[in-house]
Amino acid sequence: MTPVRLDRRRFLEVGALSLAGLRVLPSLRRAGEEVVVRLRADPAGSRVWFEPRGVAILPGTRIRWELEAGVHTSTAYHPDNARAPWRIPATATPWDSGYLLEPGRSFSVTLTVPGVYDYYCAPHEAAGMVGRIVVGEPGAPPYFPAARPEWRPLPQAAAHGFPEVATIVRHRAIR
Amino acid sequence: MPFNARFTIRPITLAAAVLLASLSLDGTALAQEASPAAPFQKVSALVPLPDFVPGLGILYVDPGTLPAGPFLAYGRDGRLVSTVYMLPLATFERHEGWAGLSAAKAAVDHVDVVYNAGHPGVAEPHYHVILWHVSREAAAALAR
Ligand SMILES: [Cu+2]
Numbered sequence: 001m002t003p004v005r006l007d008r009r010r011f012l013e014v015g016a017l018s019l020a021g022l023r024v025l026p027s028l029r030r031a032g033e034e035v036v037v038r039l040r041a042d043p044a045g046s047r048v049w050f051e052p053r054g055v056a057i058l059p060g061t062r063i064r065w066e067l068e069a070g071v072h073t074s075t076a077y078h079p080d081n082a083r084a085p086w087r088i089p090a091t092a093t094p095w096d097s098g099y100l101l102e103p104g105r106s107f108s109v110t111l112t113v114p115g116v117y118d119y120y121c122a123p124h125e126a127a128g129m130v131g132r133i134v135v136g137e138p139g140a141p142p143y144f145p146a147a148r149p150e151w152r153p154l155p156q157a158a159a160h161g162f163p164e165v166a167t168i169v170r171h172r173a174i175r
Numbered sequence: 176m177p178f179n180a181r182f183t184i185r186p187i188t189l190a191a192a193v194l195l196a197s198l199s200l201d202g203t204a205l206a207q208e209a210s211p212a213a214p215f216q217k218v219s220a221l222v223p224l225p226d227f228v229p230g231l232g233i234l235y236v237d238p239g240t241l242p243a244g245p246f247l248a249y250g251r252d253g254r255l256v257s258t259v260y261m262l263p264l265a266t267f268e269r270h271e272g273w274a275g276l277s278a279a280k281a282a283v284d285h286v287d288v289v290y291n292a293g294h295p296g297v298a299e300p301h302y303h304v305i306l307w308h309v310s311r312e313a314a315a316a317l318a319r
Contacts, residue, residue: 101224
């Protein structure tokens with residue numbers, strides 16, 4: 001449940017790397033800024049979603065999930081979280097907000113390792129409530145290791161819920 | 176929400192209606208007081224849910240009957256408002272059903288069948304079948 005710590009040294013390395021080696025998208029929010037993802041639900045609880053469900057950020061940007069309605073979590077796809085499949089960069093730290101119950105409550109992490117991060121809402125994963133964050137400009141396909149028997153499988157609705165990486169990079173935020 | 180909107184065109188709704196018709200309301204005696212006796216427990220003490228769930232009220236369940244229930248819902252004034260069953264879609268898809276579900280010994284005013292994407296306790300898509308023991312107006316007042 002501990003938020004990802006901003007490792008200053010790694011942050012600086014990543015910053016230098018992105019300036020030297022990668023084409024930095026000028027329209028991306030600057031590192032150190034904050035991006036808000038809202039956790040939403042209709043009054044009946046029939047429809048639940050992250051908004052935006054796909055977002056592109058620079059390394060070092062803080063992501064804050066804010067509860068608007070319903071009961072949700074933001075939980076990284078990582079075996080440390082209820083044997084979930086691994087769908088974040090290899091060296092990134094997984095997160096789990098725990099249940100957010102009261103509207104206005106929020107949870108933040110700062111993502112410093114470039115790559116693709118997939119996450120889900122624990123009570124709504126089976127309903128397809130998932131999100132994707134692209135940190136930096138991925139030059140390679142996301143690092144997602146092949147499924148292992150000790151990890152639980154991805155529910156079908158969740159597997160269909162992730163926007164394409166290229167689409168997220170192009171539009172910065174996908175609703 | 177217009178009343179008709181609660182009844183989606185899914186075939187599941189029909190199945191739920193048939194199921195309802197077969198339910199006996201003379202099941203286990205379930206209390207109408209402000210809180211039912213053991214083995215019923217407050218849902219908010221069992222799973223991370225608010226005490227008062229908007230649209231439903233204060234929920235109690237016998238954990239041994241999860242996920243279907245019955246859940247007993249009470250208003251803020253301590254009055255029994257509904258008996259709720261939470262029926263996972265997956266059970267319908269396996270063409271399975273439920274029999275002999277208990278219900279509160281209270282008159283049923285009207286019934287809602289509402290799709291729910293999931294919540295702590297029943298973390299999968301399911302239908303709430305709600306036997307309202309109060310008027311539509313009183314039920315609507317529970318929205319907030
Ligand atoms: Cu959710």
